[in-house]
Amino acid sequence: MQRFEAVYEIESPRGIAHAAEVLAGEQSTGTFVRLALETDALRDRSGARIEAVEITGTSGVPALPSRSRGEVYERGRVTISWPEENTGPSLPNLMATVAGNLFELADISALRLTGLTLPESFALANPGPRFGAEGTHRVAGVEGPLIGTIIKPSVGLSADETAALVGTLAGAGIDFIKDDELQANGRYCPLAQRVGAVMRVLNDHADRTGKKVMYAFNITDEIEAMWRHAEMLEKAGATCAMVSVIPVGLSGLRALRGRCNLPIHGHRAGWGLFSRSPHIGIAFPVWQKLWRLAGADHLHVNGIANKFTEPDEVVAEAARAVQAPVCTGGPAHGAMPVFSSGQTVWQMAPSRRVLGNDDFIFCAGGGIMSHPGGPAAGVIALRQAADAAREGVEITEAARAQPELAAALTAFKRPEILL
Known part of the structure; x- marks a missing residue:
């Protein structure tokens, strides 16, 4: 199964590992509570996957206004991947997945999308430059x-x-x-x-x-x-x-x-x-x-x-x-x-x-x-x-x-x- 993945620079008052979990759930099968229809099989098939988590530092204050507060705001880099079957090679739906509601999540006090790796299905399905x-x-x-x-x-x-x-x-x-x-x-x-x-x-x-x-x-x-x-x-x-x-x-x-x-x-x-x-x-x-x-x-x-x-x-x-x-x-x-x-x-x-x-x-x-x-x-x-x-x-x-x-x-x- 082909997957695409995105890299984010993140800051969170609840830690980078937790923020990665929240982001992956929000942008695939999950919401703020576990759903009855969100079976393990469904998550395995369609859920986002955390590929890497790297802690890069901390701050005493949030970078952006945030409803969630903490004594320390952990900063790091996370890589998340999704099955290409979730979106198909559709560019608007790709954007809704890698850059959708995640920017306003309360548990994340800074978020920047810095990298995107796409499988060949996107290159084959989209026209690209004519010249x-x-x-x-x-x-x-x-x-x-x-x-x-x-x-x-x-x-x-x-x-x-x-x-x-x-x-x-x-x-x-x-x-x-x-x-x-x-x-x-x-x-x-x-x-x-x-x-x-x-x-x-x-x-x-x-x-x-x-x-x-x-x-x-x-x-x-x-x-x-x-x-x-x-x-x-x-x-x-x-x-x-x-x-x-x-x-x-x-x-x-x-x-x-x-x-x-x-x-x-x-x-x-x-x-x-x-x-x-x-x-x-x-x-x-x-x-x-x-x-x-x-x-x-x-x-x-x-x-x-x-x-x-x-x-x-x-x-x-x-x-x-x-x-x-x-x-x-x-x-x-x-x-x-x-x-x-x-x-x-x-x-x-x-x-x-x-x-x-x-x-x-x-x-x-x-x-x-x-x-x-x-x-x-x-x-x-x-x-x-x-x-x-x-x-x-x-x-x-x-x-x-x-x-x-x-x-x-x-x-x-x-x-x-x-x-």
Whole structure:
């Protein structure tokens, strides 16, 4: 019988072993009392199983508000497994099992889901990315990392103003452009008008140069609306669709994957809700498996030396996770990590070093647009930084013979990188 298992960081006033028992019972066959129909045979067949318990420390105060009190709050790591037959390879039902009512259990004063191991049945039953890194490189016509940027201002530009900026960026040699996640299908810049205006520019550029810049249009919406949006993108000759994976949910993402023949760019808007506290939430290595199984080709992982709260080692772990096999067996369903947030030429080599390959998108806003030589020089400098990273040449050495890179190193402050 195949099983899936989850790893939790837990704190409890009644001890980790007790908390593990409560969690396993609540999330499978049990409740607060033993039931008449909860036979030993039923528990053996369908009950959760405690696979490991490790005590890691104690605290004198609870990490989170809790109705249960104790003189000492024990902390530890527990691994729980369930038979795959409980849920089948259904992603929403998997989530209800490993991340359901357990977060509000009174006997647990902190709980964070940090690991998830799935059998091959999930990889076989769920579609996974249609394109992944290999397909994205092919569609974009780019062998190295995709040099990208985000439309700014995030909102407020008209469709024609957006297209004019896209023309500037395409002329600068950019590989990838995306809508900001805040740019929806609003009245000031309707999606249909934006798609029409932007694709006229990109199709004309492709006719002149042979290069079609990949543009990720934000089509986040209700399911049937996303289907219509995806169809519109395909008819217009677009090459990427973007969705905010948390708002649309696993079923929404899976439904889009079934009808969309373009790479799906997954933005994790709202991520801090799950990640910022060490005492509650769900770690990115868990979430990204589910988003990949549901069909995301690209996933944002923040950036090295970013403007948000995640340290570099967390960003590195997230980026590597996106490229690792999603299950123990079956298709790997690898996706493409997207580095963004305050990125400049300085972060290119560390980003590549984290992965050991060029299968990533590197998005820079100010790192391109604020180059003293203009956007074209900004794109060239990032490409020079990527070439140096691939060849193992230190960036300041590479800049000696490349004025665009040299100017970028002078213009942008060297960040503190803790890797």
